[in-house]
Amino acid sequence: MPLYLEDFTPGAVFELGQIEMTRERILSFAREFDPQPFHTDEEAAKSSVYGGLIASGWHTCAAFMRLFVDGVLGRAASLGSPGVDEVRWLKPVRPGDVLRARYTVLAVEPHPRRPDRGTVRSLAELFNQDGVLVMSLRAANLFSRRP
Amino acid sequence: MPLYLEDFTPGAVFELGQIEMTRERILSFAREFDPQPFHTDEEAAKSSVYGGLIASGWHTCAAFMRLFVDGVLGRAASLGSPGVDEVRWLKPVRPGDVLRARYTVLAVEPHPRRPDRGTVRSLAELFNQDGVLVMSLRAANLFSRRP
Numbered sequence: 001m002p003l004y005l006e007d008f009t010p011g012a013v014f015e016l017g018q019i020e021m022t023r024e025r026i027l028s029f030a031r032e033f034d035p036q037p038f039h040t041d042e043e044a045a046k047s048s049v050y051g052g053l054i055a056s057g058w059h060t061c062a063a064f065m066r067l068f069v070d071g072v073l074g075r076a077a078s079l080g081s082p083g084v085d086e087v088r089w090l091k092p093v094r095p096g097d098v099l100r101a102r103y104t105v106l107a108v109e110p111h112p113r114r115p116d117r118g119t120v121r122s123l124a125e126l127f128n129q130d131g132v133l134v135m136s137l138r139a140a141n142l143f144s145r146r147p
Numbered sequence: 148m149p150l151y152l153e154d155f156t157p158g159a160v161f162e163l164g165q166i167e168m169t170r171e172r173i174l175s176f177a178r179e180f181d182p183q184p185f186h187t188d189e190e191a192a193k194s195s196v197y198g199g200l201i202a203s204g205w206h207t208c209a210a211f212m213r214l215f216v217d218g219v220l221g222r223a224a225s226l227g228s229p230g231v232d233e234v235r236w237l238k239p240v241r242p243g244d245v246l247r248a249r250y251t252v253l254a255v256e257p258h259p260r261r262p263d264r265g266t267v268r269s270l271a272e273l274f275n276q277d278g279v280l281v282m283s284l285r286a287a288n289l290f291s292r293r294p
Contacts, residue, residue: 033209035216036225049226057228058209062180065205069182078183079196081204083235089228 003076004146005118008105016071016101019063021055023095029059055093060135064126067101077144079117085138091128098129106138117144150223151293152265155252163218163248166210168202170242176206202240207282211273214248224291226264232285238275245276253285264291 030039034056037044045053093099107121119140126135177186181203184191192200240246254268266287273282 029209033213035213036220038227056209056212057230058205058212061208062176062203062205065203066180066182073183080185081236083204083233085233086230087232087234088230 003072003143005077005108005120005143006146007076008108008120008143010105010107012105014072014103016067016103018098018100019067021059021063021093021095021097021099023053026053026055026059026093026095029062030056034058050092053095055095055097057087057089057135060089060093060099060126061087061137063099064101064124064135064137067099068103068124071101072103073141079142079144081139081141082119083140085140087135087137089135091132091134093128093134097134099134100127100129101125102127111142115145117142119143150219150290152224152255152267152290153293154223155255155267155290157252157254159252161219161250161252163214163250165245165247166214168206168210168240168242168244168246170200173200173202173206173240173242176209177203181205197239200242202244204234204236204282207236207240207246207273208234208284210246211248211271211282211284214246215250215271218248219250220288226289226291228286228288229266230287232287234282234284236282238279238281240275240281244281246273246281247275248273258289262292264289266290 038048038050039056042053102125104123106123109119111117119142122139124137124139128134185195185197186203189200249272251270253270256266258264266289269286271284271286275281
């Protein structure tokens with residue numbers, strides 16, 4: 001049975017597991033979508049402000065999304081998302097980092113016009129293998145009510 | 148000569164060109180990062196609220212980033228970004244859509260502690276081939292001052 005809007009309550013925490021950011025994928029993602037030298041060029045990255053290769057922030061967002069789909073959305077009556085707020089890239093994500101995600105429900109709101117659905121507002125956090133918070137974002141997701 | 152902080156003035160508009168969202172890349176991006184049926188499964192997407200396949204919102208963000216790097220960051224003294232605000236996925240992005248990006252400078256702020264750099268706050272907009280605004284986001288980027 002999928003998760004419906006009623007299954008999300010403010011304060012609920014979902015632990016979403018972990019994902020590794022490999023050097024190969026950091027490089028290939030950045031070459032396609034974010035070709036700045038500190039994302040695509042090991043040598044140039046060393047002399048950048050980051051002192052070494054780091055993942056594109058959008059790659060980190062996408063990695064979080066995979067964990068969120070595997071842990072929540074993939075078993076929920078999800079109707080998509082109008083957007084996200086306050087994406088914060090707090091610390092560099094480096095090759096080999098293993099990121100762990102946590103999803104905390106902040107608020108559950110009825111849809112202003114559609115009684116069959118509602119919005120879950122949440123805080124998403126991504127920690128590295130040292131427990132350091134590397135990214136946070138505030139999301140909104142639409143879910144069906146239980147039929 | 149790269150673009151420095153001084154080259155960004157409030158109200159300045161940068162047209163960033165366009166990028167096509169192919170069916171193949173929409174599917175492969177979503178299978179890796181956002182495996183929800185309306186992003187990964189043509190048939191399932193037809194019976195979803197979107198009535199057909201749509202791109203992951205994170206894929207649209209990444210596509211914007213590519214245009215932003217090609218048009219601005221790649222020729223600027225960029226020091227990275229602390230994050231973005233208010234990502235709004237306003238309309239579905241569908242296979243074959245050609246997205247055009249625009250970057251508008253909203254504010255330029257000195258760094259509170261580092262006199263050699265500052266922050267550009269901006270509005271990014273992505274339009275489809277019909278001129279419909281499909282995504283907007285508010286970004287912050289750090290740039291070096293002219294030496």
